[in-house]
Amino acid sequence: xxxxxxxxxxxxxxxxxxxxxxxxxxxxxxxxxxxxxxxxxxxxxxxxxxxxxxxxxxxxxxxxxxxxxxxxxxxxxxxxxxxxxxxxxxxxxxxxxxxxxxxxxxxxxxxxxxxxxxxxxxxxxxxxxxxxxxxxxxxxxxxxxxxxxxxxxxxxxxxxxxxxxxxxxxxxxxxxxxxxxxxxxxxxxxxxxxxxxxxxxxxxxxxxxxxxxxxxxxxxxxxxxxxxxxxxxxxxxxxxxxxxxxxxxxxxxxxxxxxxxxxxxxxxxxxxxxxxxxxxxxxxxxxxxxxxxxxxxxxxxxxxxxxxxxxxxxxxxxxxxxxxxxxxxxxxx
Ligand code: PBG
Numbered sequence: 001x002x003x004x005x006x007x008x009x010x011x012x013x014x015x016x017x018x019x020x021x022x023x024x025x026x027x028x029x030x031x032x033x034x035x036x037x038x039x040x041x042x043x044x045x046x047x048x049x050x051x052x053x054x055x056x057x058x059x060x061x062x063x064x065x066x067x068x069x070x071x072x073x074x075x076x077x078x079x080x081x082x083x084x085x086x087x088x089x090x091x092x093x094x095x096x097x098x099x100x101x102x103x104x105x106x107x108x109x110x111x112x113x114x115x116x117x118x119x120x121x122x123x124x125x126x127x128x129x130x131x132x133x134x135x136x137x138x139x140x141x142x143x144x145x146x147x148x149x150x151x152x153x154x155x156x157x158x159x160x161x162x163x164x165x166x167x168x169x170x171x172x173x174x175x176x177x178x179x180x181x182x183x184x185x186x187x188x189x190x191x192x193x194x195x196x197x198x199x200x201x202x203x204x205x206x207x208x209x210x211x212x213x214x215x216x217x218x219x220x221x222x223x224x225x226x227x228x229x230x231x232x233x234x235x236x237x238x239x240x241x242x243x244x245x246x247x248x249x250x251x252x253x254x255x256x257x258x259x260x261x262x263x264x265x266x267x268x269x270x271x272x273x274x275x276x277x278x279x280x281x282x283x284x285x286x287x288x289x290x291x292x293x294x295x296x297x298x299x300x301x302x303x304x305x306x307x308x309x310x311x312x313x314x315x316x317x318x319x320x321x322x323x324x325x326x327x328x329x330x331x332x333x
Contacts, residue, residue: 027309030308030327032078032323032324032327033078033314034312034314035304035320035324036077036079036121036275037081037316037317038080038318039060039065039068039081039083040057040059040060041059041082041104041107041108042084042085043061043086043087045061045064046061046063046064047060047061047064048060048064051212052211053208053212053280054209054280054284054287056318057212057283057318059085069116071321073117075325075327076324077321078118078119078314079118080118080121081120081121082109082120082123083209083213084104084108085128086128088214091130091131092130093138094130094151097129098128099151099154099155101158103129109162109163109164110163112163113163120165122164122168123168123169124155124156124167124169126148126155127215128215130215132218132219133210133215133216133220135148135223135226136148136152136171137151141221143173143226145226146175148171149179152176153183160184160187166192167195168194168196168197170197170254171226172197172200172226172228173226177196177242178245178247181194193250194248194249195248195250195251196243196248196250197252197254198240198251198252198253199228199254200228201228201229202223202226202228203230203254203258204281205258205279205281206279206280208281208283209280212280240266241270244272251272251275252275252276252277252316253312255281255282256277256307256312257303260306261310263276263310263311264310264311266311267310267311274313275312275313275315275316276312277315277316277317278316278318280318283317283318283319286299286300300323301323304317304319
């Protein structure tokens with residue numbers, strides 16, 4: 001980089017004097033096309049349930065999804081992410097409900113896809129369906145890799161056939177991207193996209209989500225034998241490298257803000273779209289801070305901008321609707 005000049009001739013504050021000049025020189029911007037909205041689906045009829053640990057976020061029954069989907073469409077949010085809150089009596093050690101073509105995700109896919117053009121992504125992992133809360137099947141206290149992959153492939157095919165646009169394996173089993181790609185192609189589902197949760201860390205920020213899908217109380221132990229160790233970043237490059245080779249169309253970094261260095265690292269090393277996930281713990285901390293007047297609302301877009309600046313193409317955030325609304329009304333700076 002060239003030496004930027006010298007005071008008093010050079011004054012960097014000159015380009016910050018007014019809103020118009022700040023807008024002219026801004027290096028990044030935020031639009032609703034950058035946002036992905038997570039939507040929780042629950043059992044029952046005409047339901048909109050509060051989630052205790054996530055103020056302002058709700059679970060919707062399938063028949064009650066339309067209003068929130070319409071809002072997302074009107075605000076030009078390109079993609080929603082569906083997550084099921086499976087009733088406890090439908091959970092078992094094998095996550096069998098994941099393969100039920102009438103499970104909550106399949107019902108929601110069929111319902112939304114009948115009259116809506118919005119993109120839909122679905123997690124592929126067993127944790128919303130297992131009685132132990134882990135992402136795969138367990139033997140001798142260990143989450144089995146290859147046996148879990150066999151189920152994940154079936155789950156991916158089922159969701160794709162039901163109308164899912166982006167299959168998002170969030171389970172962190174080795175080799176699942178290649179297997180899912182191969183089987184989608186074999187079944188003439190060539191344009192179904194894969195978003196690999198390539199670098200998903202074993203994080204302490206997922207608690208409220210686990211509460212939302214009802215796996216928090218069930219979960220035995222932690223997920224450190226399959227999710228990444230937060231001391232590592234070289235390993236993130238290896239994960240991404242493998243997943244690109246196996247056929248991923250996009251890669252995810254998760255959580256978001258504590259892992260900005262990982263987003264930047266991937267962006268500097270690979271030319272593949274990166275989606276980052278501002279996870280439930282990040283959301284609830286910010287939301288509680290705003291509700292208690294500890295920070296102001298503009299902190300939200302500040303965090304989203306940091307994820308973009310680091311190199312994200314898009315961000316999954318529970319703030320997607322409120323941000324998109326503000327963007328439409330031009331409130332955001
Ligand atoms: C499921 C899954 C999790 C999240 C998304 N998909 C939880 C976990 O791995 O335990 C977390 C999302 C969030 O916290 O917002 N594998």
